[in-house]
Every structure is written in structure tokens, then in C-alpha cells.
Amino acid sequence: QKEVEQNSGPLSVPEGAIASLNCTYSDRGSQSFFWYRQYSGKSPELIMSIYSNGDKEDGRFTAQLNKASQYVSLLIRDSQPSDSATYLCAVNANQAGTALIFGKGTTLSVSS
Amino acid sequence: DGGITQSPKYLFRKEGQNVTLSCEQNLNHDAMYWYRQDPGQGLRLIYYSQIVNDFQKGDIAEGYSVSREKKESFPLTVTSAQKNPTAFYLCASKDREGQPQHFGDGTRLSIL
Numbered sequence: 001q002k003e004v005e006q007n008s009g010p011l012s013v014p015e016g017a018i019a020s021l022n023c024t025y026s027d028r029g030s031q032s033f034f035w036y037r038q039y040s041g042k043s044p045e046l047i048m049s050i051y052s053n054g055d056k057e058d059g060r061f062t063a064q065l066n067k068a069s070q071y072v073s074l075l076i077r078d079s080q081p082s083d084s085a086t087y088l089c090a091v092n093a094n095q096a097g098t099a100l101i102f103g104k105g106t107t108l109s110v111s112s
Numbered sequence: 113d114g115g116i117t118q119s120p121k122y123l124f125r126k127e128g129q130n131v132t133l134s135c136e137q138n139l140n141h142d143a144m145y146w147y148r149q150d151p152g153q154g155l156r157l158i159y160y161s162q163i164v165n166d167f168q169k170g171d172i173a174e175g176y177s178v179s180r181e182k183k184e185s186f187p188l189t190v191t192s193a194q195k196n197p198t199a200f201y202l203c204a205s206k207d208r209e210g211q212p213q214h215f216g217d218g219t220r221l222s223i224l
Contacts, residue, residue, distance in 0.1 A: 032210045043202055043215040044155075051210070088154070092210060099145050099170065100213055104154035 002027045004091050006103035015112045019076040023089030023103055026070070032092035033065055033072045038105065039085045048074060079110045114139045118203050118216035124224045125190065125197060133188045133219045135203035143206040144186040145213060148172060148199045155202065161186055190221065198222050 003026045013019045021035075032051055036044035050056045050063040050072065062075040072091075076083055086105040093101055116137045125131045135144065143162050147155040157170030161180040175194025180186050190197045200220050204213040 032212075034212045043218045046212050046214065049212055090212075099157050099160050102155045 002091075002093050002101050004089055004101050004103040006087075006089050006106045008104060009107040010109050011106055012109045012111065013079050015079060015081060015110055017079050017110075019079045019083065019108055019110070021074045021076075021087050021089075021106045021108065023072045023074075023091075024070055025072070025089075025091045025101070027091065027093055027101075028067075028070060030067075030070075030091045030093060033063070034090040034092075034100065035061075035063060035072075035074045036088040036090060036102075037085045038088060044088055076108075079108075081110050081112050084108055084110050116203060116205055116214060116216035118201075118219050120219060121217065123219055123221045125221060126224050128192045130189055130191050131221070133190070133201055133203075133221070135186045135188065135216060136184055137186075137205045137216075138184060139205055139207070139214070140183070141205035141207050142183070143208075143213075144180070145204040145206070146170075146176075146178065146186070146188045147202045147204065149202060150199050158188065158201075 005024045035048040037047050038044045048063040050065045056063045060077045064073045086107045088105045089103040090100040119134045145160040146158040156172050158176050159178040161167035167180050177189045200218050202218045203216045206213045
């Protein structure tokens with residue numbers, strides 16, 4: 001059974017701090033990795049995609065991928081109260097025609 | 113505007129009743145997916161379809177049925193065999209292999 005693991009949280013950080021969210025996956029052949037943000041009562045929204053080892057930056061968000069360690073992370077710099085949400089890590093299984101495998105999500109709370 | 117439209121937003125089911133959730137997309141995506149999300153839980157895959165007239169069971173297909181007669185449409189029927197249907201149902205689509213899935217706004221189903 002292919003799995004994606006995340007700490008459920010809550011992860012609490014003060015406004016302006018860096019929030020670090022982590023994710024591990026079991027399928028060593030996975031090729032595509034995504035972070036979604038889900039506000040309470042809403043549907044998931046894609047915020048980052050990463051396909052190669054290393055860092056990918058987009059505004060205040062940085063995704064980090066280490067395929068050797070089967071580890072992907074999301075850093076949120078200058079955290080804002082509006083970043084308070086559940087963050088879902090999703091991994092593309094190494095098999096054509098399959099759906100993404102989602103972690104259960106980490107809840108982030110940013111206090112002002 | 114291109115996107116994924118789910119309807120209705122809220123749905124109530126009576127005992128022994130089948131209900132159908134609509135999902136329409138105008139993104140010209142081949143692949144479509146149905147997920148179920150329970151409070152505080154991750155996304156669980158119900159069914160998915162890679163092309164018209166073809167679909168596969170996900171992890172929790174029992175008590176559900178789907179059809180894919182048109183590329184744009186992937187309706188989900190929650191049958192009376194699904195004894196615990198109360199959940200948030202999310203439809204998603206994807207352009208091609210390795211790309212992220214994009215979600216509709218969801219349908220919240222409750223039991224009367």
C-alpha cells in the first residue's frame with residue numbers, strides 16, 4: 001500500500017515566522033509532488049508543484065524535494081494569519097493512469 | 113472561465129434513496145476523479161476515469177457508482193447501499209500524466 005505521511009498538527013507559529021511542513025512518501029519511484037492548501041469547509045487549492053530534487057520558490061512559499069530520503073517539505077516565510085489552513089501533500093504514484101495519493105494534511109495556525 | 117463545477121453545493125438524502133452528484137468540467141481534461149472527505153480526515157478515492165466510457169474503482173467504491181458518457185461530465189451516484197454517506201464529496205480533473213489535479217468546490221451530503 002503506497003502511503004503519504006504528514007504530521008496532523010496543529011502547527012502553531014506567530015505571524016511573521018517561518019512555518020515548516022513535512023511529508024514522507026513510500027513509493028520510491030514517485031515523480032510528481034504537490035502541495036495543496038485547504039481552508040475549513042472549502043476544497044483543496046494547488047499552491048506548489050515540484051518534480052526535481054532541490055528547492056522551488058514561489059513568492060513566500062518554497063517546496064523542497066529529496067527523492068533519496070523520500071521527503072518533501074513546504075516552507076512558508078513571513079507567515080500570515082490568512083495562511084491558517086490545512087496543507088495536503090500529494091504524490092503521483094509511479095504508475096500511469098493512477099490518481100494522486102494524498103496525506104491526511106497538517107493544520108497550520110498562524111497567530112497575530 | 114474554465115473550471116470544474118459541482119452541484120448541488122448541499123444535498124440531503126433520505127433512507128433508501130439514491131442521489132446523484134454532478135461534476136462538469138470545461139478544461140478539456142481527460143482524467144476525472146471523485147474523492148470523499150470526512151471531518152478531520154484526508155481524501156479517499158472513490159472512482160476515477162482516464163477516458164470516456166472507462167472508469168476504475170478507487171479505495172472505497174462500495175455503495176457508489178459512476179458513468180463517463182461525455183468527456184466533460186463525471187456524475188457520482190451514492191446508492192442506498194452506502195450506509196454512511198455523510199461527507200464532503202470532491203470532484204477533480206487532470207490534464208495529463210504527472211500534472212496536478214484541480215478540484216471543484218465540493219458537495220456536502222447529509223442524511224435526513
